Amino acid sequence: MERKGIRQALLCSTLGLACAWPLSAIPQEAPWQRPTLNFQGVPGLVDMPGAHQMPDAEGSITVNAFGSDVQRNIFHFQIGPRLSGVFRYVYGDNLRNTGAYYDRSFDIRYQLVEESLTWPALAVGLQDFGGTGIYAGEYIVAGKTFGRLRATAGLGWGRFGSEGGFENPLGVFGDRFKNRPETAVNVTQTGQFDADQWFRGDAAFFGGLQYEVSDRLVVSAEYSSDAYALEEANTSFSRQSPVSVAASYRFDNGLDLTAAWLYGDALGVQLSYSFNPKTPPGPASGREGQGPVVAASSAVALGWGGMMGGAARDAGAGESFEARLRSRLGAQGLRLIALKRSGDVLEVHYRNDRYLAEAEGIGRAARVIAGELPAGVERMILVPRQGELSPSAVTLERADLVALQDDLDGSWKSFARAEIDDGRAHPLSLRTPGAYPRFTYGVDLYAGPTVSDPDNFVAESGLRFDALLALAPGLTLDTELRQPLLVNRVEPLPNQPEGESDYPVVRTDGARYDDDTDLELRRLTADYVFRPGEDLFGRVSVGQFEQMYGGASAELLWKPADSRLGLGAEITYARKRQPDDPFGFEDFDTTTGFVSAYYEFSEGYLGQIDVGQYLAGDTGATVSFDREFDNGFRIGAYATITDMPTDEFGEGSFDKGIRFSVPASWLLGYPSGREFATTWRPTTGDGGARVKQANRLYERVRLGQARELQEDWGSFWR
Template sequence: MRRSLLTRRLLATTLPAALVMGSVSSTAVADPMLARNLSSFGLPGGIDTPTAETLADGTLGASLSWSDYARRSNVLFQALPDLSVVLRYSRVEGINDFRGEGYISDRSLDLHYQLLDEQGWRPAVAVGLRDFLGTGVYSGEYIVATRNVTPAIRVSAGLGWGTLAGKPRTIDVADEGGTPNVDDWFTGGANPFGSVSWQVNDRLSLVAEYSNDTYLARYSNGREFQQGDAEPGSNLNLGAYYRLGRNYELGLYTIGGETFGAQFSLALNPREAPYPSGLEKAPAPVRPRPAPAADPDGWSGSWSQDPTAQPAIQKALGDAMAEEGQILEAMALSANRAEVRIRNQRYVNQAEAVGRTARLMSRALPPSVETLVITSTADGVPTSSVTLRRSDLERLENTEAGQIAAASLLSDAPAYAEGMVRSPGIYPRFRWNIRPYLDLGVFSAEDGLTHEVGAQARASYEIVPGLVLTGALRQRVFGNIDQRGPGIGLPGTRGQYYTPEEYLADPALETTPQGVPRVRSDTRMYTGNSSPTIPELTLAWYAKPTETVYTRVTAGLLERAYGGVSAEALWKPANSPLALGIEVNRVRKRDFDSLLDFRDYEVTTGHVSAYYEFAQGFTAQLDVGQYLAGDRGATVTLTREFANGWRIGAFATKTDLSAEEFGEGSFDKGISLSIPIGWATGQPTRDRAGTTLRSLSRDGGARLEVQDRLYDRVRESHSVRLYDGWGRFWR
């Protein structure tokens, strides 16, 4: 089989590097080679150069580095045990663009893949792509090998291309970025680089490295810029890094012996929570049933003929569940079988809610009840049922959770079940809260870091099961996210914006010069309001027409910029990793005061979606359809979720808009992050903190932001997600 040119280049450089480094020692190392510190580019490395190290699987990291050459903000995610991904926002000093401010703001993306871990005589070997989707200021590729010489000393050596070889690539001034320049990878000649790391003690490490980076930027129009004040005085860089606690690190370094820099890094491992065991109250233990001779009436089942028995049992069980942060919505009870429908309001893992409910049922039910059915609900709709025998619950309480999982049965919950009695006082139900809010803007070339702080009041009124009225009211207090019109977008006007007054006065400006409706590029027109705003006001109806089909219809002010009607249907069997969905929305653009008025733009959007849950918490999602600007295409999303509730994902959207019509970035892409609040506080809660990092807000590939789409609401109690967290059944 004939190998591609890129494959031949990799093979020609990876094997010699591995063999050279492999000759250093033959001592076997069992543990994976984890990074001692992050480089100024946010990846495992020395100071500027990479190493073949990785971080612990699932680690989320961030670093800030400052020097005369650049200020870099890096967000790192260890997506797989071998794959590291970095999204970077840099202020590159010494380069002038259309603003003439003596620096540029640049976004870039890196991939780092460890081909081999250290084993025996063999070093760890990694390959990487630096700045392969940006404009190319830091563009370069590398092959690197790393070896432990002694327990304290670690050596790395590699070959670099592009900036890593001291041969910066020519940047096309017309390039909008966002498209990988595959033809440039591993071309232009390579040069060696290397580093030595000495772990002085548990906290301090010292690094020396040989780097080829000249910090030059060349453009296709013939202009050349020296980043910083001058080219590095030598190829030798030195650094010292000091670890503060388990998650934080400070570093000082010198580049070429003349330029000094500083760095702050943090790394959070989802498997290393500040409170690994949580601070929640221990559950009530399983209560074994008495011998038949000790309670003949209870074992006979005659109690079930008493009309006062179920109301009394249901109230006692509901009160006990309320103390556990759960709602007993309904119950069906017979002499040998009990089914409860529960709403989990406290625990991130549904398995913990199911396990605590099972214990409470063992304490509240008469001894003749052997079959326990626990049905989870979401928005008043049943999603799945766990059926187990009470005798198994009593027998397996002090064993590992896997044994009770094997003894239980997960099934689809029917929409309607015979004999279910709704608990009194559950509906209608009113809830409200007032909390501060913080909106952050990152990775903006013109604005840098922006913020807005204020207060938000939020309320929901559940009229009957499945019918929910929700609203929110916001009041800005302070911030630097002010109202601004979109970019002018004409030749020679890069970096210039319409004023809000100009934009409001001319409706024709709500279409870009390329003919694309401004559905997201005028987002800043919705900010800076000193008066109260209504970010959301909706009436939603959730239903379940069959055992495996769920539906949602939402009407009202769906999000900050759009209002209308959204309808969704989802097919999701409880024991299937596959789900299929369809969504159709008819929406109109809201006025910029975010109150009750609308503008003229109206559009129908919709998508057909497929979801699949893989091993290790990965979920793939494909959405195909029409977006807010009327463009058609597809979005691919890959999300990884850990048993403790961390979710980190990446997405990319490509539509029928050309790169010129889309604008800078060429297509939409970004990273999403959602972390349970309970992970940091130790207190059980379903509240989450999340954000989406995208370098640009463009009109192409823009999707409606509807709250509580069905898939994430339903899947929590279905097989893959439920059993991923089943270890908490006995918590």
């Protein structure tokens, strides 16, 4: 161990902290807009991490390169005010001495202490804790801001303890902290958490300074404790110095451009784009102008035709009430399904095609209907339908809408006066005019990963056609066709040699289904949804569920409207489809089954756990955690651990990934029910695989229940 390296690290850190403490009471000129992102894609200096966090919910996409051998693509997300996570995808030429090498890894970091006038910020982090381990390291880091100057000092292990290292100070808690097992970097065991490595072995100091020259320009200098031994051994990179410098320029649109001189050897260039789901980039934040206004005067009297089958007409209008209402609802992106009248109450069943928040659709529908109600009808029951499900029914008075539409407190007052009941009390029947049969369809573009290439963001793109035929109450035929226009050819993953695995191949042969641009029947199912009892929802599905599997499935969900908790169970008989025959099946079949628990935390956090048997016959659990914003933007992560041995699962060792759902309204600036969803996972394995179901119950039920309506009621008057 070199004494010179120890002295350099100690000197750098001691000077930084010694200067910081006496000046801690100096007031800041102005708070930094946000930290700069380092070349690992996390808030920090040049290549070393810092202690400050990005703003809550901030997402950052970073691409960089240095030298001629290493390129990094990183997504960083501020999960909460103090917790953040990273997905990193790295290309290295000969990085593992095997030619072109692609590495995927995850980080997580938590800010223990926020910076105050007297205390520095303090954060702890794990880098590459679930990947190959080539970037694996842990750190604890402090940072203090003095006006435009920011000082950082940290203590690192693993990669962060590989230059100027000294005996681990955590050794006072036991000898196990003094040595770091060599299996930390082992590509054959990639994907394991390797918790026995964390904060073990030699430790080293790192630190640096940053200066905010202006609101746009930040310059940085650091002393690094990463020896870059792997890169020096296998690439043309040569670490000449532990000191690196960088300059970052911020643009108004969230872009940051950074140039750096790294380790005395390589020029690095980095481009980062930061965005926040709370602040949509589209104009008007996904809103259009104020919706319909209810006139104070009553509408003219209309004739009625029993169940409103279309025979009733306004004597002077030349158009039936139903036709006029259908047209005006359609102008608001709402599709009329059926009308019922009982005395002075009008019951309206409709579908919301435009607004992600069901409460906004209810508000638009209520004002349209209130403007058309005939004399003698002052109450309406609105039944928004999620497919053939109607989780809630909302009763409103026309007089309340007139009185509250200009009231500054109209949102909460209208919610207080509304009656929200279980939609089970308002069924449709085959005798309801216009309700059945009912056909809807849509055509749009798609782009995203495929089953065989999940880590390629755009592995396939083309046209998608969706159609739904409602035949009877609860019974639908649902289909999806895809016409691929652009396909990135992917070689099948190598299978286990015959006789060497106790588990069947269920996903790793997915390239067989992605090898051409022929028209694809992705999904064709018959689905029956029903209400077997109070707070209960049921589903039975048969057909082709997804690209690779078809069969039969049944699901039961318990989800009270006023409860944060939901419980479910699902059983599926699955057969593998033939790639070249839309209705053909191969010999492989299996049965999967799960019990699930769902919980709605505060602040838009959603948790889910599924326990059961997966496609390959392995048993285990999937834990998911998502954050959903008021505008519909959603981001989350999941991990699946089963009893399948890691050496049989293959690269990745267990299934995990990050998923996004971005509403079109967030991007485009006008209301739309469309969402762009994708999942990034490091690799596809046969362990933890599950049949994809387009019509699972929980989300469809939750979004239409009273709890969700209450949370979104602020959009009622949009």
